[in-house]
Amino acid sequence: MRVLIIGSGGRENAIAWKISKSPLLEKLFCAPGNPGTSSLAVNLNIDIKSFDAIKSAVLDNSVNMVIVGPEEPLVNGLGDFFKNDESLKKVVFVGPGSEGARLEGSKEFAKDFMFKYAIPTAGYKSFNRESIEEADRYIDSLKAPYVLKADGLAAGKGVLIIDDSLQAKRELREILSGRFGSAGDKVVIEEFLSGIELSVFVLTDGKNYLILPEAKDYKRACDGDKGLNTGGMGAVSPVPFADADFMSKVESRIIIPTIEGLQKESIDYKGFIFIGLMNCNGDPFVIEYNVRMGDPETEAVVPRIESDLLSHFIALGEGKLEREKIEISDRFAITLVMVSGGYPQNFEKGFEISGVSELTGEMLFHSGTSIKEGQLVTSGGRVIALTALADGIQSGRERLYSLAGKISYNGIFYRSDIGLDIL
Ligand code: AMP
Numbered sequence: 195m196r197v198l199i200i201g202s203g204g205r206e207n208a209i210a211w212k213i214s215k216s217p218l219l220e221k222l223f224c225a226p227g228n229p230g231t232s233s234l235a236v237n238l239n240i241d242i243k244s245f246d247a248i249k250s251a252v253l254d255n256s257v258n259m260v261i262v263g264p265e266e267p268l269v270n271g272l273g274d275f276f277k278n279d280e281s282l283k284k285v286v287f288v289g290p291g292s293e294g295a296r297l298e299g300s301k302e303f304a305k306d307f308m309f310k311y312a313i314p315t316a317g318y319k320s321f322n323r324e325s326i327e328e329a330d331r332y333i334d335s336l337k338a339p340y341v342l343k344a345d346g347l348a349a350g351k352g353v354l355i356i357d358d359s360l361q362a363k364r365e366l367r368e369i370l371s372g373r374f375g376s377a378g379d380k381v382v383i384e385e386f387l388s389g390i391e392l393s394v395f396v397l398t399d400g401k402n403y404l405i406l407p408e409a410k411d412y413k414r415a416c417d418g419d420k421g422l423n424t425g426g427m428g429a430v431s432p433v434p435f436a437d438a439d440f441m442s443k444v445e446s447r448i449i450i451p452t453i454e455g456l457q458k459e460s461i462d463y464k465g466f467i468f469i470g471l472m473n474c475n476g477d478p479f480v481i482e483y484n485v486r487m488g489d490p491e492t493e494a495v496v497p498r499i500e501s502d503l504l505s506h507f508i509a510l511g512e513g514k515l516e517r518e519k520i521e522i523s524d525r526f527a528i529t530l531v532m533v534s535g536g537y538p539q540n541f542e543k544g545f546e547i548s549g550v551s552e553l554t555g556e557m558l559f560h561s562g563t564s565i566k567e568g569q570l571v572t573s574g575g576r577v578i579a580l581t582a583l584a585d586g587i588q589s590g591r592e593r594l595y596s597l598a599g600k601i602s603y604n605g606i607f608y609r610s611d612i613g614l615d616i617l
């Protein structure tokens with residue numbers, strides 16, 4: 195296979211790392227990729243917002259499989275573009291079309307879908323500028339805290355959890371008046387669920403599915419889950435409370451009805467479904483769907499997959515995922531994200547990174563790095579994701595933090611408690 199991975203983060207680096215080991219791989223490309231993927235693949239410096247640029251890259255390099263990392267191209271219809279273009283029709287496309295991508299692209303669509311197919315989720319209603327007073331009444335009928343979600347994609351910032359009802363009503367008006375642009379033309383207000391979160395990942399061809407290792411991410415910037423929300427400061431897999439009993443509830447109450455629901459809606463879905471779940475006293479509830487893998491969850495999930503992911507993708511393209519069996523290591527994967535000081539708020543970039551070459555052979559995935567005058571430098575908030583695979587969480591943590599100590603750059607910051615809560 196000649197495979198093109200779209201994206202440039204740690205998630206794409208981890209997928210590239212895994213695919214590069216497959217005997218079924220002929221040549222790997224990443225667009226645009228990053229300094230981490232450059233040693234595994236040919237990086238193609240194209241604008242991934244341009245479908246025509248992606249098409250040229252595919253045709254020029256005789257690519258026959260495209261794997262999409264981030265959600266934006268999927269929500270914007272890259273999958274439909276491939277399906278409808280004569281010269282691209284035969285390319286295996288790992289990711290849903292725009293209809294399926296609405297599971298992530300529209301909170302209202304996702305909630306309506308779950309309601310229709312009796313998939314457990316928090317009670318909700320959705321509102322627009324014309325129904326503000328009704329929204330106020332709905333807020334008054336709920337108990338604090340109040341959960342407000344901008345309907346569309348808002349760069350991970352569109353969910354607000356507010357303790358005070360007056361504040362919730364003020365924030366509702368701000369979102370509806372454009373704080374998140376058109377993503378906030380509608381707002382979903384939902385009941386607050388309390389419990390422990392985890393993420394479950396499914397690969398489906400629309401009928402059959404494989405359940406990938408589950409993971410838990412660490413969203414807050416600082417130790418003890420303090421500080422601002424981030425894209426993710428670390429991840430662990432497996433998640434100890436996700437035992438066989440819990441996972442069988444996830445499968446029967448959520449995964450199967452989701453895939454059957456997609457079929458009933460005539461949505462041809464070939465790709466990942468990332469299900470954000472809350473474990474409420476042993477029962478799983480869906481917080482959100484994403485139509486891609488998570489970052490940094492992928493950096494913990496992929497190292498535990500022992501079977502050939504590329505073989506799974508080929509079967510997915512043929513609609514024959516039933517012939518594949520996923521093999522998962524029972525070792526613990528722990529991922530630490532090293533960030534730029536100040537992230538997720540303002541931070542400086544362009545600082546030289548040292549120590550990376552000492553970690554050759556380790557699972558070091560680049561997120562926000564670039565090469566400037568031959569030197570590896572920081573270029574984003576999340577800079578490097580480092581993963582250790584070990585027989586226990588404690589030994590994994592020791593190994594991870596000893597590796598992390600070898601990396602340095604100006605303003606380096608990372609949490610020191612990844613995995614500590616599940617010891
Ligand atoms: P999302 O952007 O949908 O991932 O939501 C961000 C975070 O908000 C989630 O990871 C949860 O921690 C939290 N959250 C979302 N919906 C709810 C809910 N109904 N109850 C409690 N927490 C929620």
Ligand code: GLY
Binds near residue numbers: 425484487488489490
């Ligand atoms: N780490 C959360 C996400 O990828 O959405």
